[in-house]
Amino acid sequence: MNGVHDMGGMDGFGKVEPELNEPMFHAEWEARVLAMVRAMGAAGAFNIDTSRFYREMLPPHVYLSSSYYRKWLLGLEDLLIDKGYMAASEVAAGHAVETAKPLKHGKFGLDDVERIMVRGKFGRPAPAPAKFKPGDHVRAKNIHPATHTRLPRYVRGHVGVIERDHGCQVFPDSAATESGENPQWLYTVVFDGAELWGPDADPTVKISIDAFEPYLEAA
Amino acid sequence: MTGHDHDHHDHDHSELSETELRVRALETVLTEKGYVDPAALDAIIQAYETKIGPHNGAQVVAKAWSDPAFKRSLLDDATKAVSTLGHVSRVGDHLVAVENTPQRHNMVVCTLCSCYPWEMLGLPPVWYKAAPYRSRAVKDPRGVLADFGVSLPKDTEIRVWDSTAETRFLVLPMRPEGTDGWSEQQLAELVTRDSMIGTGFPKTPDAQS
Numbered sequence: 001m002n003g004v005h006d007m008g009g010m011d012g013f014g015k016v017e018p019e020l021n022e023p024m025f026h027a028e029w030e031a032r033v034l035a036m037v038r039a040m041g042a043a044g045a046f047n048i049d050t051s052r053f054y055r056e057m058l059p060p061h062v063y064l065s066s067s068y069y070r071k072w073l074l075g076l077e078d079l080l081i082d083k084g085y086m087a088a089s090e091v092a093a094g095h096a097v098e099t100a101k102p103l104k105h106g107k108f109g110l111d112d113v114e115r116i117m118v119r120g121k122f123g124r125p126a127p128a129p130a131k132f133k134p135g136d137h138v139r140a141k142n143i144h145p146a147t148h149t150r151l152p153r154y155v156r157g158h159v160g161v162i163e164r165d166h167g168c169q170v171f172p173d174s175a176a177t178e179s180g181e182n183p184q185w186l187y188t189v190v191f192d193g194a195e196l197w198g199p200d201a202d203p204t205v206k207i208s209i210d211a212f213e214p215y216l217e218a219a
Numbered sequence: 220m221t222g223h224d225h226d227h228h229d230h231d232h233s234e235l236s237e238t239e240l241r242v243r244a245l246e247t248v249l250t251e252k253g254y255v256d257p258a259a260l261d262a263i264i265q266a267y268e269t270k271i272g273p274h275n276g277a278q279v280v281a282k283a284w285s286d287p288a289f290k291r292s293l294l295d296d297a298t299k300a301v302s303t304l305g306h307v308s309r310v311g312d313h314l315v316a317v318e319n320t321p322q323r324h325n326m327v328v329c330t331l332c333s334c335y336p337w338e339m340l341g342l343p344p345v346w347y348k349a350a351p352y353r354s355r356a357v358k359d360p361r362g363v364l365a366d367f368g369v370s371l372p373k374d375t376e377i378r379v380w381d382s383t384a385e386t387r388f389l390v391l392p393m394r395p396e397g398t399d400g401w402s403e404q405q406l407a408e409l410v411t412r413d414s415m416i417g418t419g420f421p422k423t424p425d426a427q428s
Binding site for chain 2: 107154210
């Protein structure tokens, strides 16, 4: 979706302001939100792409004015309500009223913690040979999916070069809408600064994205 | 308002307080429904606070600086290379290490959300997840570096890696001068988080005290 989350190349957000000796969390609730998101995902309530999609669907003014973990909280609430794991009235009341919906992997308990500290694997067997190889020129398609996609707007329609092949991986565009893993080839594609930002761009800059094969066409 | 809110977050207290109440309500609902054990949530937080952090990445960088064979295998297949180090084996399948040289400087961003090599660097800092960095890193990386007080020679190539898939990138910074004969442990002390994102340099032997 063409949301405000797709920020590459936007102007007007001001300077980057690093915080000296930044703490891991700025408030205790941030840590609780992180833990709840990780736990409910691991219990099977959603995959990582669906959770990203729900944050992207927050209204633009909410997305832009909310802190990072506030976005995680709001996205988690919306997701769990939409998928039938709880009712909005329950969160408002602060207590469970309705019957629980069974989780694919069951209740998240202490024994599950170690498992989520190891990063997931997204590689999958290839359903078809790769269409592209390193060195190939490709154009990022001019597509505008209304749902979740990992093709940022700033590269669409532009030509780059395949640099690396990462094998086949879960396709976020399908996984986000729970339409299956639909594995696709994944490549690092490099663009010249001037190709993306015009003739005034810094000539020393190159930008790469990791692009799934359905995002690309031969150029 | 609880009256015990000593948090110094940038938001006003009413918003923070509303958020706190909401988080508590959500956790109560999830617990009462039998979805999560609150003790497991505590354990997750503790694991993040103690097991991950830039010290993991720093050890990998220091080893690459010290051991040419490890460096080659790291650049060739970082996932495999890192999996040989027992203490940082949580990295999953998709880690890529990219090397800074006098000719080329690498910088990592996630314009779409906040993808970051947690297992190597810990949880990302606020600036990495915020709009100014996400919007400008791909268009004006030199301007962003200036915000960090970093400047590069005019003819150095800058390569920005936008983390748009599950690949995670670790920048291998250049080894500081004046560190001949240093142990891996000494070298790791010089490796900063930002130097592994590409928005900073390692500390120099002089600056380290």
